[in-house]
Amino acid sequence: MWHGGDWSTRDWTAMTLMMLLFWGGLIALVVYLARAGDGRNSRGIGASSATPTPDEVLAERFARGEIDEDEFVRRRAVLHGTSKTA
Incomplete structure (x- = not known):
């Protein structure tokens, strides 16, 4: 394993930030697609300007x-x- 199997604080912090970015981005994408598809949003697809x-x-x-x-x-x-x- 990397570094002889010893995880430092830097490693845990980097892993935590990457997971937060991944899941936050995935959730934001799902919310954006849901709002763009229902026609009720003020600036998205299907909305009157x-x-x-x-x-x-x-x-x-x-x-x-x-x-x-x-x-x-x-x-x-x-x-x-x-x-x-x-």
């Missing part, structure tokens, strides 16, 4: 049926400052 505009949110709500056409038109007018309310 921009937040939706108020018009887009309003159009999505109308498309999902959460609001009717009259409500859509009224809210869009308010957003654009063309509302005729007193």
